[in-house]
Amino acid sequence: MKTFFNLIQEVQKPGLCHRCGGCVTFCTAINYGALEIDDDGKPKYGDPEKCIECGLCYAVCPEINELEEEVKRQANWSAPTGRILDATVARTTDRIVYERATDGGVVTSLLLYLIDRGKIDGAITAKQIGPFQRKPFLCTKKDEILESAGFFFDTVHGMKRFSEYYITYSTEELPSMMKKGLHRVAFVGTPCQINAVRRMQALGIVPSDDIVLCLGLFCSGNFVFNDKAKKKIADVAGFKWDDVKKINIKESIIIHLKNGEKKTVPVEMFDSLKRYACNYCMDYSSEFADISFGGIGAVEGWTSVLTRTPLGRTIIADAKSADILEIFDYHIKPDFASYSLDKIREASSQKRTASRNNRRKLLSRSVEVIG
Numbered sequence: 001m002k003t004f005f006n007l008i009q010e011v012q013k014p015g016l017c018h019r020c021g022g023c024v025t026f027c028t029a030i031n032y033g034a035l036e037i038d039d040d041g042k043p044k045y046g047d048p049e050k051c052i053e054c055g056l057c058y059a060v061c062p063e064i065n066e067l068e069e070e071v072k073r074q075a076n077w078s079a080p081t082g083r084i085l086d087a088t089v090a091r092t093t094d095r096i097v098y099e100r101a102t103d104g105g106v107v108t109s110l111l112l113y114l115i116d117r118g119k120i121d122g123a124i125t126a127k128q129i130g131p132f133q134r135k136p137f138l139c140t141k142k143d144e145i146l147e148s149a150g151f152f153f154d155t156v157h158g159m160k161r162f163s164e165y166y167i168t169y170s171t172e173e174l175p176s177m178m179k180k181g182l183h184r185v186a187f188v189g190t191p192c193q194i195n196a197v198r199r200m201q202a203l204g205i206v207p208s209d210d211i212v213l214c215l216g217l218f219c220s221g222n223f224v225f226n227d228k229a230k231k232k233i234a235d236v237a238g239f240k241w242d243d244v245k246k247i248n249i250k251e252s253i254i255i256h257l258k259n260g261e262k263k264t265v266p267v268e269m270f271d272s273l274k275r276y277a278c279n280y281c282m283d284y285s286s287e288f289a290d291i292s293f294g295g296i297g298a299v300e301g302w303t304s305v306l307t308r309t310p311l312g313r314t315i316i317a318d319a320k321s322a323d324i325l326e327i328f329d330y331h332i333k334p335d336f337a338s339y340s341l342d343k344i345r346e347a348s349s350q351k352r353t354a355s356r357n358n359r360r361k362l363l364s365r366s367v368e369v370i371g
C-alpha cells in the first residue's frame with residue numbers, strides 16, 4: 001500500500017506538490033492526524049506513529065493518476081476543457097458585494113443567495129488577514145461570506161480547516177456541531193483544490209461527503225511573494241504596495257490603486273514568483289467544478305462563468321430569476337459569451353502546453369540524473 005511516504009518520493013521531491021492540502025485534509029478528518037501543513041503550506045508528517053497506512057492520502061493526490069479516469073467519468077469530463085453546459089458573463093446586482101469583489105462578485109453573490117435560501121449551511125472560502133496573508137474560512141453567516149469576497153494569492157487550505165471542524169463534529173462537540181448542521185457546504189477553490197475534493201468524493205471519504213457544491217476559480221498560477229520580488233514589481237510598474245486596493249488576474253495582472261489609478265503588469269512578470277508546482281499544472285478553468293469563474297474574457301467588473309453540471313445550471317438559473325445576477329447586455333457585444341469561452345479555451349490550451357513541456361523537461365532531467 002502506498003502512503004504519504006510515497007507522496008514525498010513521487011510528488012514532493014520532484015517539486016510537483018500543488019499544496020492543495022488534499023492529503024492532510026483526509027488524514028485530519030478521519031482523525032488519524034498523521035499529517036500536518038507547515039507554515040509554507042507544505043504537507044508533512046506531524047506524527048508518523050499515527051499513520052495506519054490506509055493509503056488514501058496517496059489516492060486523493062491530484063498528482064497521482066489512480067483516480068484520474070474515475071473522476072473524469074463521474075464529472076462527464078470531455079476534452080479539451082471539461083464538460084461545459086453553458087458559458088456566460090455576469091455580475092452581481094448587489095452594490096456592496098460588487099465593491100468588495102474581485103471581478104463581478106458572482107461567487108460571493110451565489111454563496112449569499114444559497115445560504116439565504118437555506119440551500120447550504122456554510123461555505124469554505126478564503127479571508128484576508130493582512131496584505132499578503134490569508135486564511136481558510138468556514139463561513140456560516142452572510143456577513144462572513146461578504147467578508148471573504150475578493151482575490152487572494154496563494155493557496156488556502158479551506159478543506160483542512162473544514163476537517164478540523166469535522167473532527168470536532170465527529171467527537172466531543174457532536175451535539176453543538178449537529179445544531180450547526182454543516183452537512184451541506186459549498187467549497188470555493190483553485191482547480192487543484194477542486195480536483196482533490198473530487199477525488200475524495202470519488203472514494204466517498206470524509207469530509208468530502210458534506211461538500212455539496214464546488215465553485216472553481218480559474219487559475220494561471222499561484223505566487224509566493226518575498227520583499228525583494230514585491231519591490232521589483234512595484235518599481236517596474238510604478239506603484240507602492242501600500243496603495244493597492246485590489247488585484248485582478250486576467251490575460252494580464254491589473255493592479256487597482258486606492259486613488260483610482262490602474263497598473264497593468266504582464267503575467268510573465270510574475271513568472272519567477274510562481275510556485276514551482278504551478279508550472280506543471282494542466283487545469284486552468286477548474287474543469288471538475290460545478291461552476292467555474294474567472295475574469296478572463298470579461299470586461300472589467302464582470303465575471304466569466306462556465307456552468308458544468310446540472311446542479312450548477314439550476315443554481316445559475318435560480319439566481320438569475322431571483323435577480324441576484326445580471327447577465328452582460330448582448331446589445332453591447334452580441335458575441336460576449338463565445339468571446340469569453342474562446343479566451344478561456346485559449347488560456348487553458350496555453351497552460352496545458354506549457355505544463356506538458358515543463359513535465360517533459362523535468363522527466364529528461366530525472367533521466368539524466370538517474371543515468
Ligand SMILES: Cc1cc2nc3c(=O)[nH]c(=O)nc-3n(C[C@H](O)[C@H](O)[C@H](O)COP(=O)(O)OP(=O)(O)OC[C@H]3O[C@@H](n4cnc5c(N)ncnc54)[C@H](O)[C@@H]3O)c2cc1C
Pocket residue numbers: 100101102103104105106107108109125126127148149150151152153154155156188189190217218219220221222248249250251293294295296303304
Ligand atoms: C490564485 C488565483 C489565481 C487566479 N488566476 C486567474 C486567472 O489566471 N485568470 C482568471 O480569469 N481568473 C483567475 N482567478 C479567478 C479570479 O481572480 C476571481 O476569483 C474570479 O473571477 C471570481 O470573481 P468574482 O468577483 O465573481 O468572485 P468574488 O465574489 O470576489 O469571490 C471570490 C471567492 O474566492 C475566494 N478566494 C479568493 N482567493 C482564494 C484562494 N486563494 N483560494 C481559495 N479561495 C479563494 C474568496 O474567499 C471568495 O469567496 C484566480 C483566482 C485565484 C484565487
Ligand code: SF4
Pocket residue numbers: 002003004023026027032033034035050051052053054055056057058
Ligand atoms: S493514515 Fe492514511 S491518510 Fe494518514 S498519512 Fe497514513 S496513509 Fe496517509
Ligand code: SF4
Pocket residue numbers: 007011012016017018019020021022023024043057060061062063196
Ligand atoms: S494531495 Fe495535494 S498537498 Fe498532498 S502531496 Fe498531493 S498535491 Fe501535495
Ligand code: SF4
Pocket residue numbers: 018155190191192193219220221222275277278279281282283
Ligand atoms: S496553477 Fe493554480 S490550480 Fe494549478 S497547482 Fe497552481 S494554484 Fe493549483
